Amino acid sequence: MDSRSPFACLLVGQPTLRRKIKLGILAALDQRIALRYAMAPMTAAETAGYVKHHLTLAGRSDTLFSDDATALIHQTSRGLPRAVNNIAVQALVAAFGADKTIVDESAARAAVTEVTTE
Secondary structure: OOOOOOOOOOOOOOHHHHHHHOOHHHHHHHHHOOOOOOOOOOOHHHHHHHHHHHHHHOOOOOOOEOHHHHHHHHHHHOOOHHHHHHHHHHHHHHHHHOOOOOEOHHHHHHHHHHHHOO
16 A cells, blocks of 8 residues: 555645645645645736737737736736636627727726626
């Protein structure tokens, strides 16, 4: 039994999983984790590239988000990919609702309000 590992498991999750594993009730599990990795948030340039890449995948090659809108999305999302996605989608909806051809800062602000309001 000691010569080989009978069980291997990958735990993949959001930052809340890391915090929950640190709880005293899960100390035994926490002690058995051999390797940990946390993905750092994206920088402002990475966020802009991330949005541009997703637009390219969707078939859009021209500019759709203004620099101000991208900066606000990055600031509000703190560079977390899922938050960037949620705000960017809402910004697209806000721009469409306002009959705009580009997502500007006002559309991004409307998206931030929509996403952050409970």
